[in-house]
Amino acid sequence: MGKFLIRRLLQIIPVLFIISFVVFCLVFVAGDPVALMLPEDASPEDIEQLRESLGLNEPFHIQYFTYMLGLFQLDFGESFRYGQSALPIVLERLPATLELAAASMIVAIVIAIPLGIWSATKKNSPLDLLATGGSVLWKAMPNFWLGIMLILLFSVTLGWFPVSGRGNFSHLVLPALTLGTGIAAEMTRLIRSSMLEILNQDYIRTAKSKGIRDFYVVNKHAFRNALIPVVTITALQTSTVVGGTLITETVFSWPGLGQLLIQAVNTRDMAIVQASVFIIAFFVILMNLLADIIYKLLDPRIKY
Amino acid sequence: MSVNSQLQNQSQTITSSTKQTPSFFVRWLRLLLKSKTGTIGLIIVLAVTLVAIFAKSLAPHDPNLINPAMMLKPPVWADGGSSAHILGTDNLGRDILSRIIYGSQISLAVGISAVALAGAIGVFVGLIAGYYGGLIDNILMRLVDSFLAIPTILFALVILSIFGPSVTTLIVVLGITNWVQYARLVRGEVLSIKEREFVKAAKSIGVRNNKIIMKHLLPNVISPFIVISTLSVATTIILEASLSFLGLGIQPPTISWGGILSDGRDYIATSWWLAAFPGMAITITVLAIIFLGDWLRDVLDPRANN
Amino acid sequence: MKRKRFWGIFLFVITAILLVGCSGETTTSEPTDTEQNSTGSEADKNLTIAIGADMVTFDIHDHNNTSTEAIHVNMFNYLFKKDENGEIHPELVEEFNIIDDLTVEMKLKEGVTFHNGDPLTSEDVKFTLERVATDDKLKEYPNYKQIKEVQIVDDLTFKVITHAPEPSLFHRLSRLGSGILPKKYIDENGWDHFLSNPVGTGPYQFKEWVRDDHITLVPYDNYYDGKVEEWEEVVFRVIPENSTRVSELLTGGVDIAVNIPPADWERVNSNEGTSIVQEVSNRVIMLILRSTEGLPTADVRVRQALDYAIDDGALVNNVLQGGAVPTTTMVGPGNFGHNPDLYETYNYDVEKAKELLAQAGYEDGFEMTLQAPRGRYLQDAEVAEMIAGMLAAINVKVNVEFLEWSNFVEMRNANENKEAYLLGLGNSMFDGAYSVDWYRAERYAGHTDYKNDQIEELLAASASNMNPEERAKQIQEISTIAAEDLPFINLYQEKINIGISDSVDFDPTPDEMLYAPSITSK
């Protein structure tokens, strides 16, 4: 296990390097943000003046060097828009996004696991068709559309939940449902097919030949095996979930990283863009690492 | 191996034994017709493709023709609807049906081109990484890891905002963000096939590397590739719509479904048809593509078939 | 053992996810009560305003964002203040005395204190104005660099000295850069502390700011003009998505929602308990034409033809549903140098347009590009497409090119503008000189390439003309010439569209400020 962890952690280093380089390149080609910092009626003289004073005329390698130097001290530079160091701003927003992502993930898991198992064991039953049909339909629906519909139905018409914003639990319900059900659609399909594959395995037949009840066969022998791919699937969904928060946060005015990022992208606040892309990527990598560890713990066949 | 899979093998024996006969296509068609969802999927996908190809002759109006006199007319069956505009008009009096018909062109083109590009890069990288292994594999896989760590939509958002959201940029962005899944797939297949006897044999008699790749490895990854690609077209169409929502999708006057849907969202509560019809167009098409993809997987990938 | 380990892992994962979720929630338990209280019932004294974009910063000198100033205005006072008629009156200043063309002596009101209790002194004024007048990194610097220095006479008296005669000085001192900052507080605690705990002299003081979520202000007990009793708390909630903002207003989640799209006006008005209020803003939407030699738009007759072919009335009535006023001048009402003859009017005559085109040698029309942003101004994309449709009537084929805002700005900055682009220009100075400066040839050489010698002369003359009446005339004359020579086609002046709950009373002002003391409960 130790060796595996060390190898896995060592793999992260080049990945982070590549990501940081990609991010830097993006920022470099993005050009300078000066024009956006000034009002519509700013004169070219004003623009040039600000450009000069911010010193954006260094060559590529020098800028990259400065950037990497900062990166080692976790310094992504100063946000043009906020006039503050970028990383703290990003980190400040992370909890909101994590809250939404975690809640969505819980919604997804709570829906997808029972539904996936159920439709696999009752394959081709009307309920299976409903579940698979529903998951395909959900997958085919753009997320923002779903979000707006949920607001119109549950907030405007029924008045059950607040429209937007972040606060107590009731604020979380609609955004988590929007994002969570979207993820659940994908997960249900994956769990169903992985469950079907496992139900077809010889050891399931062995278990049945021992006279074990179907319920236990499914929930003990099959589910635990199915869980191994599910862990990987779930971890791979992290990226999708975080990506999905961009949309969901905008629809529901959720004050997370997604909104910050969209604002930053629109205003070319590249320090924020760099920091958030980096943090998001780091988070996704971390989740994948965690999934790998759990995977190893779950499956005795894999030697450490 | 269970009985069911044995049976599967049997039916595969049938397929392979009849492969030589000219009725290969007919067999496929028969296989297809046996799956209701597959059939529906194929029909809709074909229909949408035809609509896209013949948009010019099918559309009742110029999709960009502005008509202030006909603003926000509801569909023909609703009160105040006009038979000239079956699905109603938008806030500038443009015919929604015509816009959806024209929108299919871009939506499909973007979906297919982006997937083709992603596939080309992914298959290439996957083959190289899987076949050569070692340092090359390690480097390429770290690259794959890096791309996997950045959510597609986020990457697309940043790039589109920098280079401006044109159709080409969109295709390129979606292409270079989606290739990783193909690379992983192909690499995995290659790794397992590489160890098989026929490859080892070919290698031992001195067959050149690229020939082994082309002749032995590539054909083996085609089936899963087709399946993933099909489903990818579906996700790409959705992604384009999401990017439109964030204001970075395809810009008018070029018409895309995502664009119409996103423009119509301000009217969801007041003039529902502005968003509902493009939304339905996206949902139905994506649904059909998923059906088709699922069916293809069942047919092409014996492991998934039960 | 082994099985337990499995469930252990499973539980661990679930708990971990839950913990992440919960830890997130605990950090925001604070705004919860504000949310709950703000749902506009009769008894509560909380005001919730939905805004489209978050405030940028509390550095009043380092943003150029009207919606940020709209919030700041509640916390900071300016030296002077415009009234609803656009006339400038002293605010923090008790009395002032123009000593010569370069020097004004002013005396502060007595008894004004900052939210931390420190009294307002000349030191604070000197610190504030000299900061923005000398630090060229600040975004407001261009608007204040005319100030040379502030000389302190005594605790309350000071002299503002400009580099050159500055006719717009009072306009400058009655807008966002001149909110007075607390020098002592900043010296003691540092600038970063100020940014996270800002202190001003205004009627409301800072309570909290959760970025992209909300800003909460509470009344300042010792406000020099008396504590504002109307609201116990004013919350500005950030809701970027139009439909969400409207939904919040309809469900009573907020009392006021800014920028309601025309599509929803009817819905808001017909909904019980909400309505739309409008006010003409100080933002003029125009087509910036490029007069570069070789382009059709270099010919004044072509420019006029375009103007005649565009039906501003149809734009205003159909696309904007009445949410704008047609105009032919950049200098709107309430601005210094406004010319009423050019306002609420427009040219529309397709036949005449065709004639003019023919005269210019374009009987068969021509092809041109119209660049436009999307989602920046009210219905901007629709307006651009509509204009393209109108120009088709005179055989001008318009290729509309939409650019995402940052790309749009880049395009402008790189002078990559084509025949025309759509732009909205505000004027926070409310001084027409500021607007008509856009016609100055030197300023946009290589961009619009427009030059009119008559305008050049008038611009030069008005720049340092300390005689207000004469200067107003000059600005009016520039507008008149421009309305004929058409370097730009002015289309209409946008209206501010605000949805309000029936429980509050609010008249929006042209400067787009959300001044809480002017909002009352019914």
Add this chain to the structure above:
Amino acid sequence: MAEALLEIKDLKTYFHTENGVVPSVDGVSFSLKKGETIAIVGESGSGKSVTSLSIMGLIGSPGKIEGGEVLFEGQDLTTMSKRNMRKLRGNDIAMIFQEPLTSLNPLFTVGNQISESIRLHQKASKEEAKIKSIEMLKKVGIPRAEKVYSSYPHLLSGGMRQRVMIAMALSCNPKLLIADEPTTALDVTIQAQILQLMKNLTNENDTSIMLITHDLGVVAEMVDTVIVMYAGQVVEYTDVFTLFKEPKHPYTKGLLDSTPKIHELKDELQSIEGTVPAPGTITQGCKFQTRCTRATAKCFVEEPELKELSSNHKVRCWLHEQEEVAI
């Protein structure tokens, strides 16, 4: 002779696939006495595994028992309730599968999987089950049984795993043990050990064995009666001595010729050309027609019946109809 423990009457198991109905087992009948060992021989696809799974009631969708009876101690298993069937399964009837590698759940320890059965059917406590399991592991000749008890299957060799399977199957002293190709996946040296082990253990309790195999060598060593199946049907049914001495069906002969025998050194081994046709593809005539070297015109038109040649020898072939006529 004691009453039959198991009697199969005209069993029909069909699979309803996308390609139509596939009759995997098409009218199979045979019986098995207490303590008897019977072998079902045939190539893959002949329906022998489906027969065994039909007996176990483990045919899942899209397969279905369409007709016939499976009488176990006089009770028809095809109509028995699921609940009662479960009580029987693993307790009175146990099964060993071909692939010891995949037939054990990789995520549970060996002990867990053996005691699961014991606890279920014998209502034993956890500790009792553990003691019994270890005892069983010792019985099947596993060294260091306590250690193996808490090991995962992947750590064991193929032979060991099959021993575990046997221990698991015999843990509840079943009356009938169905062994589906129990030695196919094992090394030759281990095959004999495993077979011997099965034989010894079942003799102790007078357990009947239904051995499913394609290996006639295995058959010769340990069974009493042999059923040869082809394409879902019984083609020859006789005692082991008769089968080896006087095989009547061309298919049986083919099978025998393709089995290497140490005593008769031949230059080359015979093999039967072709493969078993997919069930349902031959609709007319004898199912073996496509591969039979002695097929006549009649074989392509009419399907032969399972004909009783003598009291313990049945065969399904037109050749023997004619012989009789000739006599």
